[in-house]
Amino acid sequence: MSQMQQIHDQLREMILSLEVAPGERLTERWLEGRFGGSRTPVRAALVRLEAEELVRRDGRNWMVAPIELGEIAALAEFREAVESSAVRLACERASEVDIDAVTELLDACEPDAPREEWHRVGTDFHVEVARLSGNEFLIKAVAGAMTRLSRARWLELRTEQSRDHAWAEHRLLLDLIRRREADAAAQAICEHIRDTRDRLLTSLEEDRRSLRARGFAIVGKA
Amino acid sequence: MSQMQQIHDQLREMILSLEVAPGERLTERWLEGRFGGSRTPVRAALVRLEAEELVRRDGRNWMVAPIELGEIAALAEFREAVESSAVRLACERASEVDIDAVTELLDACEPDAPREEWHRVGTDFHVEVARLSGNEFLIKAVAGAMTRLSRARWLELRTEQSRDHAWAEHRLLLDLIRRREADAAAQAICEHIRDTRDRLLTSLEEDRRSLRARGFAIVGKA
DNA sequence: GATACCATCTTGGGATACCAAACTGGTATC
C-alpha cells in the first residue's frame, strides 16, 4: 500500500477517534514528522481527507473539521431522505440470508463489549441496511453521513438504557424488513434517526462547555 | 487562485464538456505540459477530481471516468430519494421570492438559446430546487448527482419536443411548490426523474456504437 | 515462426529545494 494511503488511513483514524481535536490546526510539516513520510504523500492524504470533509482549509492552513451542531440536525434530515428510501428498496430486494447477516452483526455485540465495538457496530448497522437496497449511491450517502456523525456519536455519553433502546429499534427495523413491511420500516428508521438526533443534540449541548475545555471545537447552534 | 485550483477547474470543464473522452487515459506528464504547471499541482488536481469521481485510477494510471449505463438507473433511484425529500421541504420552507427566482432561471432560457445554455439550466434547475429545501446535504447530493449525469445528458440527442416536455415538467413542479402541495410535487419530480432516466438510457443505448467510435467508453448495461 | 527473455523507456510515487506570503515579535516613533 502506498504511503499516501497509509497516512490517509492513519490520520483519518486519528480524527475519527478524536485523537486530534476537532478544530485543531494541522501543519504539513508536523504530519510529515508524525508519519515519517515527506510532504508529497502528506498533502495528497490531506486533499483526500478534505474531499471527505474530515479536514478543512482555514485560509491557507489545514484544520481538523470542527463539529457543527447545526450540521447534526441537517444530517438527520438527509438521513431520513436517504435511509428511508434505502429501507424501502431493501424490503423489495434483500434476500433472507443478507438480512440474517445484518442481524448477526447486531448479535455479535456482547453486552460487555468495549465502547469502541458498540460505536462501530452502531455505525456499520446503518451502512449494512443501506447495502440491502443494492443501490451504490444510497450506500455511499449513508456511509458518508455516518462518518460525519461518527465523532459526535462517540462524544455522546450513552447510558446502558439508551443503548438498549437503540438496539431494540435496530432489531425492530430488521424484523419489518424481513416481513417486507416497507411503510412501517421506513417510518421506523425515520423515528430512530430522529431519536438519535435528539439524544446527540441534547448530549452535546450539555457537555459543550467541558468539551471546549478539552480543546474540541463544537461550533454553531442547533 | 492557486495553480492547483486552475488545473482542477480546467480539467473538470474538459471532462464535463467531453473535450477529453470518457475512459481516456491521462498521464501526469501530459497534463503538466497541457496546463503549464508542474506535476505537484497536477497531481493535487487529479486527487480532487478522483474524489468527485470524474477521474479514476486504472491500476497505477489515471483515466477519465467512463460513462456507465448501470449507474444511470441507480442514480435515478438516488435522485428520487433525495430530490423528492428536498421538494417536500421546499414546500414547507421556500419563500415566494426564492421560488420566483428559480422560475426566472427557466424563463431566462430563450427557445433559440445555444445547446450549452439549455444543458446548464437543465442541471442548475434541479440544484436550485434542492436549494429551496435549505438543507446543505440535500443540495450537495443533488449537485453531485447532476454532475455525474452531466455528460450523459449532453450526449442525449434532444428533440425540441422532449426539451419542451421537460421544461413543462419543471414549470409544473414549481407551481406545485408554490401552492405547497408537497405530495403532488414529490410525485411530479419522481416522474420527471424517471422520464429523464428512460430518455437517457434509450438514447445512449441507441447511440452506443457511434459513441464508441468517437472513443467514448460507454460501459456496462442498463 | 513462435516464444521467452532482456534492455529500455515510460510513468507514477516520493523526497527535497526554493519561493512567496502570512504571521510574529520587537522596536521605534508619536
Place this chain on the structure above:
DNA sequence: GATACCAGTTTGGTATCCCAAGATGGTATC
C-alpha cells in the same frame, strides 16, 4: 502607552530530482 513598521520565522505552493515498478519492443533461441 499605543500604534505603525520592520526583520525574522513559519508555512504552504511549486518545481525538480531520483527511484522502482510496469510496459514495450527487439532479439535470440528453440
